[in-house]
Amino acid sequence: MQAFALDGAGVVHANGQRALAGITLAARAGERIALIGPSGAGKTTLLRVLGAALRPGEGGAMLLGADPWRLGARELRRLRARIGTVHQAAPIPPRQRVVTAVLAGRLGQWPRWRALLSLAWPLDTAGPREALARLDLADRLFDRCDRLSGGQLQRVGVARVLYQRPALLLADEPVSALDPALADATLRVLAAQAEATGATLVASLHAVELALRHFPRVIGLRDGRIAFDLPAAEVTPARLAALYGGEAGARAA
Numbered sequence: 001m002q003a004f005a006l007d008g009a010g011v012v013h014a015n016g017q018r019a020l021a022g023i024t025l026a027a028r029a030g031e032r033i034a035l036i037g038p039s040g041a042g043k044t045t046l047l048r049v050l051g052a053a054l055r056p057g058e059g060g061a062m063l064l065g066a067d068p069w070r071l072g073a074r075e076l077r078r079l080r081a082r083i084g085t086v087h088q089a090a091p092i093p094p095r096q097r098v099v100t101a102v103l104a105g106r107l108g109q110w111p112r113w114r115a116l117l118s119l120a121w122p123l124d125t126a127g128p129r130e131a132l133a134r135l136d137l138a139d140r141l142f143d144r145c146d147r148l149s150g151g152q153l154q155r156v157g158v159a160r161v162l163y164q165r166p167a168l169l170l171a172d173e174p175v176s177a178l179d180p181a182l183a184d185a186t187l188r189v190l191a192a193q194a195e196a197t198g199a200t201l202v203a204s205l206h207a208v209e210l211a212l213r214h215f216p217r218v219i220g221l222r223d224g225r226i227a228f229d230l231p232a233a234e235v236t237p238a239r240l241a242a243l244y245g246g247e248a249g250a251r252a253a
């Protein structure tokens with residue numbers, strides 16, 4: 001089954017800045033894909049398109065078998081509940097408790113009464129505890145989020161998406177605030193989750209070695225376009241030099 005398909009997708013932001021151009025890209029359910037490329041290449045914008053958060057002004061997007069921009073409000077909400085995103089900066093209110101932040105992963109799946117109640121009173125603590133335990137954070141369940149370090153907060157964002165169990169799991173720089181050992185362990189947890197649930201995992205990463213180690217398929221983005229889309233083993237130093245190195249690097253490749 002296909003997880004998503006983009007057909008010539010292009011995005012120009014409101015200020016006239018082009019972020020994506022002619023992106024044609026498809027993934028089978030269960031694939032694990034890393035997005036790499038220099039700052040400003042369009043990785044976050046692409047993840048927003050895949051998350052049905054941003055409508056491409058050009059081309060089309062099919063996500064989990066549906067065109068999000070042809071759905072009614074209720075169906076769009078249902079589709080978004082099946083897509084989970086680890087954001088670059090976790091959108092967590094500072095005074096919120098960790099358990100509530102993790103429960104928020106399922107807000108879109110619950111009836112409104114349950115979602116509202118869970119914001120005031122945690123209706124499930126076993127699920128969040130289990131998700132946090134996988135990231136070595138079980139003892140922080142009832143802490144306030146503003147008492148956590150940046151790296152701990154980033155892992156709460158990961159725990160939220162583990163708890164959500166989405167079919168399409170998107171992660172924007174999910175380990176940027178973590179030390180190398182924790183970054184490695186956290187990516188292993190995300191990969192294991194994708195494998196166990198059959199989810200498709202797409203993560204943007206600045207650390208190229210992590211992309212090559214944890215993701216069978218690696219997509220290089222540059223200037224809003226796909227520079228390469230290859231199995232990790234075929235991403236050579238020359239291709240990386242071309243991706244990150246400007247004109248000189250492009251000639252070397």
Ligand SMILES: Nc1ncnc2c1ncn2[C@@H]1O[C@H](COP(=O)(O)OP(=O)(O)OP(=O)(O)O)[C@@H](O)[C@H]1O
Nearest residue numbers: 013015017018019038039040041042043044045046
């Ligand atoms: N909301 C926005 N409004 C205007 N321009 C934007 C917006 N978001 C991104 N851009 C621009 O679109 C281009 C792609 O940005 P994007 O954030 O997708 O890149 P990125 O590869 O994720 O970068 P980084 O690695 O630095 O996070 C950049 O030129 C950026 O300045």
